[in-house]
Amino acid sequence: MQEDIEQRISAIYHAHYQDVYYFLLHFTGNQNDAEDLTQEVFTRVLKGLAGFDGRVTLKTWLFSIAKHAAIDQHRKQKVKSFFSENWLMKLATKEGSPENVLTKRENVRELKQAIQKLAPHYRLVLILRCIEEYSVKETAEILGVSESKVKVNTHRALKLVKEMMDDTEEGGFLNEWARG
Template structure:
């Protein structure tokens, strides 16, 4: 049996190491920073409650992100929200050297990309977030989503094809504006 102090140190370390990955995934999925913060807390509560069930078959990061996926799906089912991305969600520092027209075009493109990603079915959306935005490997994505690597590859390809069609742009352009 693990003593309480050791468990506290373990949870604290896991939280510090994986908080940002979980938070970024949940922000992408929920489209709302406040919801993502709440959901991130829920993920780490579940990690604490189920740490004894961790079987070391995958990395701890993969296991935690798998929990995050389930928390996100639960949230999605409860809310049945229509869109997951809000304007300005992926805001980056806008260069002061950009002309106002360039800034406006960039914002419009980001909004279009976010709207297109939001319109994808949940499986595609999850894969685009994990592979395209968070840049997880096919293997990590398959472990997090608990599906085969070939399903990840096929679904990612189809999701990008659908995004390209919706946006009438190249895939690299879609992913660049989603980050």
């Protein structure tokens, strides 16, 4: 019995570690925090596996645990940065003149600052929908809300970020990113 559980946990860990880690990396913006939280997620999985009833997919259950671990950390650290420069910088590294690259980097910096000002529930929905590219249904299951709530929060989060951006060129950059 114990050996079966260990094999199942090992299989779950190997199949989903990277996805959970990258989700938490996007949320925390820090590799060390993401690694620690990923380990916390799988510790919680180990403790809760017997109670997993299969009403949702295993991946949805894992991301729900990851979401709660991230929120728990946020409550403990309150003012920590949530987004890594790396994922935003990849938006600005398309071929182009040095001037274009600098402009895009500045846009990315301002976008990052705007997103960091959002409440955690808006940050989460942007990570899941716009960065991780989960469907509305998957995002709703992970966040434990209705699909309409996901749509509304995505719209509101993007609107808030757009309002925080200064000029229309940066707003255009945001629209390009959101369509991604």
